[in-house]
Amino acid sequence: MGINLGKGTYLIANPDGMDQNFTKTVVLICDHHNDRGTFGLIVNRELDITVSEALPEHPNTADPAKKVFFGGPVETSKLFCLHAEHKKKAHSCEKVCNGVYLVSNQGCMDDLMANHNANVPFRLYMGCASWAPGQLEDELKMKFWTVGDANANIVFYQKPEILWWYILRFVSAYDPESPTGLSHPTLN
Numbered sequence: 001m002g003i004n005l006g007k008g009t010y011l012i013a014n015p016d017g018m019d020q021n022f023t024k025t026v027v028l029i030c031d032h033h034n035d036r037g038t039f040g041l042i043v044n045r046e047l048d049i050t051v052s053e054a055l056p057e058h059p060n061t062a063d064p065a066k067k068v069f070f071g072g073p074v075e076t077s078k079l080f081c082l083h084a085e086h087k088k089k090a091h092s093c094e095k096v097c098n099g100v101y102l103v104s105n106q107g108c109m110d111d112l113m114a115n116h117n118a119n120v121p122f123r124l125y126m127g128c129a130s131w132a133p134g135q136l137e138d139e140l141k142m143k144f145w146t147v148g149d150a151n152a153n154i155v156f157y158q159k160p161e162i163l164w165w166y167i168l169r170f171v172s173a174y175d176p177e178s179p180t181g182l183s184h185p186t187l188n
Contacts, residue, residue, distance in 0.1 A: 005032045005136060008097030010150040011040070012167050014143055021073040024164040027129055028082070028150050030096050038131040041080055043123070043155050044163040045070040051124055054079060058113040069160070071125030083112055083122035084152055099152030121156035146171050 011027040022042070031039040046067040052058075054068045071080050081103035082096070093101040093108050103109045112122060131139070139145055148171055157163045 004149075005029060005038065005140075005147065007031055008100075008150050010043075010148050010154060010167075011136075012146040012148065012164065012171060014146060015168075016143075022129075022144075026154065026163050026167060027072070028096065028100070028155055030094075030102050032136075033133075035133055037133045038136045040129045041069075041071040041082065041125045042129060043069065043082075044157070044160040046160055047126060049126070054124055054126070055113060058110075066123075068124045068126055071127045072129030074128050074130045076127035078127065079109075080125040080128055081109055081112065081122060082125070082155055083120065084156065085120040097150045097152070097155075100150070100155045121152070123156065 007029060009029045009032075011025075011029065013022045013025045013027075015024075024044075025042045026044045027040040028043050029038060029040045047070050049068045051066045051068060068079075083093070083101055083103065084099050085101070094104050096102050103112060116122065136145075140147070146168070148167070154163070154167070157166075
């Protein structure tokens with residue numbers, strides 16, 4: 001197929017034929033293996049839960065009113081964290097793409113929350129997205145997703161509620177503001 005689904009790519013949900021869990025979403029692929037499947041986080045859906053509510057054991061976290069994001073419909077009782085600074089190799093945070101690290105253990109999460117610099121972006125996610133081996137490739141063949149290279153600007157976009165629309169306008173012919181859905185008259 002020739003499409004890179006590796007760590008650090010994003011998926012833009014195409015407007016037609018998607019599972020309701022992924023309508024108008026942008027998913028960051030955090031891990032992909034042909035034999036184990038794919039793991040990712042939806043980066044543009046805020047929940048009505050604050051970081052201080054999700055992590056009551058860390059009451060002094062910078063910006064405790066910050067919202068937690070819906071990471072996906074799988075493992076919804078589990079918290080995941082992406083941040084923009086790799087502090088200690090001992091915590092083995094995993095680089096996902098330029099300027100984005102996945103917290104991979106409790107020690108890293110505790111250190112990040114206790115010593116967080118307000119100028120360094122981080123986001124918490126409840127749940128994740130995952131696909132069995134070959135499942136995502138099948139969804140790509142059905143044109144459920146548009147794929148691109150992720151970066152910190154996408155992951156930590158200041159207005160997550162418009163991220164899907166913003167990226168989709170630049171990577172495809174689809175225009176959500178057009179009555180026909182297509183951005184160019186010759187494509188109608």
